[in-house]
Amino acid sequence: MVRNYFELFDLPARFDIDPRELAAHHRELMRIWHPDRRYAQATSEERRRAVAMSADLNDGLKVLRDPVARARHLLALRGVSTDEETDTAMDGVFLMEQMVWRERLEEAAGRAEEVTALADEVTASRQLKEARLAAALGRGQAADLQEARVLVRELQFLERFLKELDSALTEVQ
Amino acid sequence: MAYGTKVLDHYENPRNVGSFDKADPAIGTGMVGAPACGDVMRLQIRVNDQGVIEEARFKTYGCGSAIASSSLLTEWVKGKTLEQAGQIKNTDIAEELALPPVKIHCSVLAEDAIKAAIADYRKKNGKDENVNAA
Numbered sequence: 001m002v003r004n005y006f007e008l009f010d011l012p013a014r015f016d017i018d019p020r021e022l023a024a025h026h027r028e029l030m031r032i033w034h035p036d037r038r039y040a041q042a043t044s045e046e047r048r049r050a051v052a053m054s055a056d057l058n059d060g061l062k063v064l065r066d067p068v069a070r071a072r073h074l075l076a077l078r079g080v081s082t083d084e085e086t087d088t089a090m091d092g093v094f095l096m097e098q099m100v101w102r103e104r105l106e107e108a109a110g111r112a113e114e115v116t117a118l119a120d121e122v123t124a125s126r127q128l129k130e131a132r133l134a135a136a137l138g139r140g141q142a143a144d145l146q147e148a149r150v151l152v153r154e155l156q157f158l159e160r161f162l163k164e165l166d167s168a169l170t171e172v173q
Numbered sequence: 174m175a176y177g178t179k180v181l182d183h184y185e186n187p188r189n190v191g192s193f194d195k196a197d198p199a200i201g202t203g204m205v206g207a208p209a210c211g212d213v214m215r216l217q218i219r220v221n222d223q224g225v226i227e228e229a230r231f232k233t234y235g236c237g238s239a240i241a242s243s244s245l246l247t248e249w250v251k252g253k254t255l256e257q258a259g260q261i262k263n264t265d266i267a268e269e270l271a272l273p274p275v276k277i278h279c280s281v282l283a284e285d286a287i288k289a290a291i292a293d294y295r296k297k298n299g300k301d302e303n304v305n306a307a
Contacts, residue, residue, distance in 0.1 A: 020293040084208040085278055095204040098213045102234040153208040160211025 001138055002076045005060035015071060015137040017064065030054060068155045071133055071148060074092045080145050080151045101161065105168060112169065119165040126158045176237050181243035190279040191230045193217045201294025203286040207278060212239045216286035218250060218258070220294055226250045226258055231286075238276040242266050242277050242283035255291050 006013040009025045033053040042050070063069045072082050101118060108114035129151050138147040176184065192215070193200045199219055206213045212235030219228040229247035233240045245266060250258040263280040266272075272280055292301075 086281065088205040088207055088282050089289075090204075090206045090208075092204055095201050095215075096205060099204075099215060099232070099234070102213065114294075116241055156208040157206060157211050157213075162209075164211070 002073075003056065004077060005064055005073060006077075008056060009062070009064065013074065013077060015067075015074060015134050016069070019065060022061070022064055026057060028109050029057050035058060051125075067130055067133070068152055068159065071137060071152050071155075074137060074147055075145060075152065078145060080149050082149055082156075084153060084156050087153075090153065090157075091150070094157075096162070098157065105165065108168075110168065110171065115165060115168050119162065119169065121157055122162055122165065126155060126162070129158070131153050176241075179245075179270050180237055180241040180272070183244040183270070184237040187231075187240055187244040189228070189230050189244065190232060192232060193219060193228075193230055198297055201290040201292075201297070203289030203291070203293060205285045205289055207235075207239075207282050209278065210235065210239075212279070212282060214239065214243055214282050214286045216243060216246065216290050218219050218285075218287075218294065220255065224255050226253055226255065233248055235282075236276070236279065238270070238272055238279040239282055241270055242272075242280045244276065244285065245269060246283045246287055250287060255294070256285055259291050261287060 004013070006017075009029070011017050011020060011022060011025065035047060035050040035054055063073050075082060101122065104118050105115065106108065108118065130155050133148055133151040136144040136151065183256050193202075195202050195217075196209070197219075199221070201218045201220060203216045208233045212233065214231065214233045214235065216231045217229065221227050229250050231243040233243045246261070249261060261284060263277070263284040266280040266283055267277050270280070
């Protein structure tokens with residue numbers, strides 16, 4: 001069974017959540033469960049429970065505040081696994097684009113202007129995919145969930161590459 | 174992470190890097206990607222009339238283990254029939270390169286790439302056998 005983080009934070013299980021509401025609920029729950037606060041006198045059993053709860057709350061916050069992780073979690077709750085470790089079949093056009101982008105990074109050979117232009121392009125692509133992801137999860141039919149699965153996998157790919165671009169830029173500066 | 178000597182050898186001197194003309198009917202192209210690590214791999218085979226792989230080329234963007242897995246694979250498939258090449262298992266690659274558990278998925282990527290290249294060749298040449306691509 002997947003831990004339902006939406007339930008944990010008393011939030012509706014949907015992609016569009018209010019980040020301020022999430023942060024407020026996290027703060028509130030941590031006030032109750034933080035093991036340092038009111039567990040000085042507690043039994044070891046109660047302390048263990050508080051440690052486990054606050055760990056869950058921090059894991060849950062990380063998942064829910066990141067759009068891709070939140071989408072992955074929503075899909076898992078609806079029985080759709082994104083299989084990012086095991087499923088290597090991806091859209092040919094998408095993979096071709098990935099090849100070309102990585103070739104461009106290689107050819108840029110650390111020239112900041114070219115790396116920045118590439119990073120802008122990848123960021124724009126990510127924004128488009130995130131918008132499509134939000135729309136697909138908003139509709140939520142079986143076919144939409146499959147589309148969302150593809151988008152989460154592609155976004156995970158883009159995030160990896162954006163990190164690479166980021167460190168390429170750091171090396172330049 | 175410390176790489177094994179075989180991984181380092183393939184990483185530093187990758188075999189058969191490059192590409193063939195995708196449109197050539199004798200060429201099968203397999204492209205796969207691993208979202209978890211952002212690796213992308215293209216593996217191409219040139220197949221003769223007897224169904225034997227004469228040459229293979231690859232281009233991989235990824236970690237040393239992914240590059241080594243695909244480099245090794247291009248050496249292994251040369252001279253094999255499509256059937257033989259399709260039977261190569263990721264565990265064979267992982268074992269030969271002594272990949273640590275966290276890098277096993279790199280060998281999975283290579284196995285999936287050769288399967289995709291074979292499937293592409295068969296599809297292009299009307300030899301789609303409708304086998305389960307498990």
